[in-house]
Amino acid sequence: MAAPSSTSLWPEADEEQCRQVLQILSLIGDKWTILVIGQLRDRTLRFGELHRAVTGISQRMLTRTLRQLERDGLVTRTVHASVPPRVDYTLTELGMTLLDSLTALSRWAIGHRQEIIDHRHRYDTVQPSQARS
Amino acid sequence: MAAPSSTSLWPEADEEQCRQVLQILSLIGDKWTILVIGQLRDRTLRFGELHRAVTGISQRMLTRTLRQLERDGLVTRTVHASVPPRVDYTLTELGMTLLDSLTALSRWAIGHRQEIIDHRHRYDTVQPSQARS
DNA sequence: CAGTATCCGGGCGGATACTG
DNA sequence: CAGTATCCGCCCGGATACTG
Numbered sequence: 048m049a050a051p052s053s054t055s056l057w058p059e060a061d062e063e064q065c066r067q068v069l070q071i072l073s074l075i076g077d078k079w080t081i082l083v084i085g086q087l088r089d090r091t092l093r094f095g096e097l098h099r100a101v102t103g104i105s106q107r108m109l110t111r112t113l114r115q116l117e118r119d120g121l122v123t124r125t126v127h128a129s130v131p132p133r134v135d136y137t138l139t140e141l142g143m144t145l146l147d148s149l150t151a152l153s154r155w156a157i158g159h160r161q162e163i164i165d166h167r168h169r170y171d172t173v174q175p176s177q178a179r180s
Numbered sequence: 181m182a183a184p185s186s187t188s189l190w191p192e193a194d195e196e197q198c199r200q201v202l203q204i205l206s207l208i209g210d211k212w213t214i215l216v217i218g219q220l221r222d223r224t225l226r227f228g229e230l231h232r233a234v235t236g237i238s239q240r241m242l243t244r245t246l247r248q249l250e251r252d253g254l255v256t257r258t259v260h261a262s263v264p265p266r267v268d269y270t271l272t273e274l275g276m277t278l279l280d281s282l283t284a285l286s287r288w289a290i291g292h293r294q295e296i297i298d299h300r301h302r303y304d305t306v307q308p309s310q311a312r313s
Numbered sequence: 314c315a316g317t318a319t320c321c322g323g324g325c326g327g328a329t330a331c332t333g
Numbered sequence: 334c335a336g337t338a339t340c341c342g343c344c345c346g347g348a349t350a351c352t353g
Contacts, residue, residue: 062235075205082198093334132334151284152284267316
């Protein structure tokens with residue numbers, strides 16, 4: 048029970064815990080999820096608005112991403128029976144708490160991005176540059 | 181400049197910021213990275229030890245994962261020129277700060293995992309169950 | 314022991330065409 | 334407008350065999 052470390056990684060960090068974190072990370076670690084929930088963080092958007100807001104995403108991928116978010120309970124999907132159909136997407140409470148929990152990681156990402164890019168570049172130029180084709 | 185929200189998601193959260201977060205998330209959102217750095221969080225391990233510690237990982241994937249972590253500057257690789265070769269892997273300072281920044285997300289993951297699983301199950305049973313093969 | 318080389322299946326994700 | 338259906342290339346990741 049004794050608090051294991053002062054810098055406080057997550058408690059225990061045994062394999063079991065790691066796998067649980069991994070499960071969640073896999074939900075949002077794909078190519079588009081973060082971009083989508085980022086757009087929904089403080090407003091409701093329709094399908095088309097999201098499509099325009101997230102540059103480069105295809106209809107297919109936007110649909111898949113939203114379906115998964117809905118399935119996991121992070122986003123609600125509301126269909127309005129109007130003549131041109133209208134579907135609204137909103138973050139749930141759960142989705143908002145996730146975004147909250149991403150704050151620290153986001154700061155880290157923004158703060159250390161350049162450092163990582165630099166390190167990577169150095170690594171690449173120093174290596175024997177085996178043709179990894 | 182005014183602080184945008186009291187619950188504090190990450191500041192701004194425009195597409196640019198989101199993409200930077202995504203870049204980092206992609207580094208650790210894959211199948212094995214979290215498990216590997218989780219094992220390294222408070223100790224140095226050799227290749228074989230890691231291989232045994234992370235259940236189910238193949239040699240190939242462990243090597244790839246470690247190479248990427250090394251390339252990004254999150255892990256150091258130390259080769260000891262001994263008769264049976266020995267290679268040690270350790271988290272760098274940068275790697276440790278990443279683990280720190282993962283704390284909130286880890287707590288969220290552990291705390292809401294069951295909730296997500298339940299929601300998912302409900303979604304699956306209610307849906308028309310279109311054969312998605 | 315600590316890798317590399319090769320082969321391979323499956324799934325992610327893009328492009329395009331079609332629909333209620 | 335908000336999707337679905339289909340096709341397809343690419344890369345992730347597992348299995349196996351080989352090496353300094």
